[in-house]
């Protein structure tokens with residue numbers, strides 16, 4: 001038997017208030033996200049996926065760390081960090097905020113929550129926003145405190161999430177609209193409860209800021225949800241890729257601009273805002289894009305990989321380490337792709353992937369990929385989110 005290396009534990013690899021519970025519940029793999037454990041698999045990606053699309057799951061997404069920005073200049077600092085206009089964001093709102101540097105390159109893509117006029121939480125993806133935000137605040141002489149509060153989000157996702165949440169928090173949860181939040185009492189403590197989460201199956205996120213009550217809440221969600229077939233879960237690569245939810249660090253990262261990442265609908269380049277990245281992004285829009293994040297529908301069987309397996313990490317996301325990039329072969333030339341995530345879709349029965357593709361290949365409709373085993377597969381290049389019906393692909397219901 002080949003030796004399977006383990007990820008060594010240390011204090012730098014942070015646990016969450018729910019880690020011992022998800023381990024008891026049979027988590028199969030973790031990833032490391034914001035220096036913290038994030039579950040990636042329980043009963044296999046496909047089984048987790050089918051269950052998520054029919055029932056309800058509770059996810060320990062504590063690794064979605066909060067960067068708290070508070071003080072007189074809080075909104076000014078948030079505006080410096082994002083090319084999306086923020087001053088008018090309402091107080092009960094969650095807002096998707098691409099963060100970008102002075103070159104227009106993506107630094108992170110958090111969900112921003114405006115807690116008060118002068119207080120924001122950025123619920124971040126996997127990069128060290130705290131350091132960047134602190135440096136910007138210091139450099140610009142802003143009157144703000146930037147810190148990471150003790151908050152561990154739990155997500156409740158799936159078509160039965162609302163019914164489960166109503167049993168635990170009361171009927172009020174049903175009134176919360178998409179990307180809004182309310183403060184709801186649980187045993188006398190007000191938790192921020194948002195209708196959000198990293199799936200398209202519907203659901204909520206609870207921003208747990210009280211360990212004991214959070215653990216009680218976690219257990220109660222399982223007690224109250226037995227007849228709803230509640231299970232532990234986690235962001236599911238199949239579900240999120242089929243539905244075009246992008247993962248910073250996998251699909252796009254600090255090498256890619258906000259526009260190359262296809263996030264133009266979430267920014268306000270024509271607004272009069274004081275943001276680090278607007279000039280660079282306006283210039284890029286003017287110039288035209290050199291490459292773009294696209295979807296790939298790959299004509300290859302379950303198990304086919306376009307990247308070599310990495311022995312240190314199991315599961316469908318072995319792509320995090322710098323590995324040789326696969327090459328696309330066109331009639332005229334060989335153009336290197338930057339492949340993002342890739343997974344077998346059991347619903348559409350094909351491989352789906354993302355790739356940042358150089359122009360002019362990004363505008364073509366087909367390409368050819370060399371797979372890790374040396375074979376060559378045809379792939380359709382498509383816009384994101386995937387339009388399976390439009391591409392003539394029918395799914396298993």
Ligand code: THG
Nearest residue numbers: 064095096109110111123124125197198205245246
């Ligand atoms: N919830 C919270 N924090 C997070 C995530 C989350 N931090 C990390 C990561 N996920 C950040 N990235 C995203 C990406 C997409 C979405 C949320 C966070 C998302 N997008 C919706 C969509 O694309 O349809 C809606 C966007 C909108 O309409 O504004 O939900 O999931 N707390």
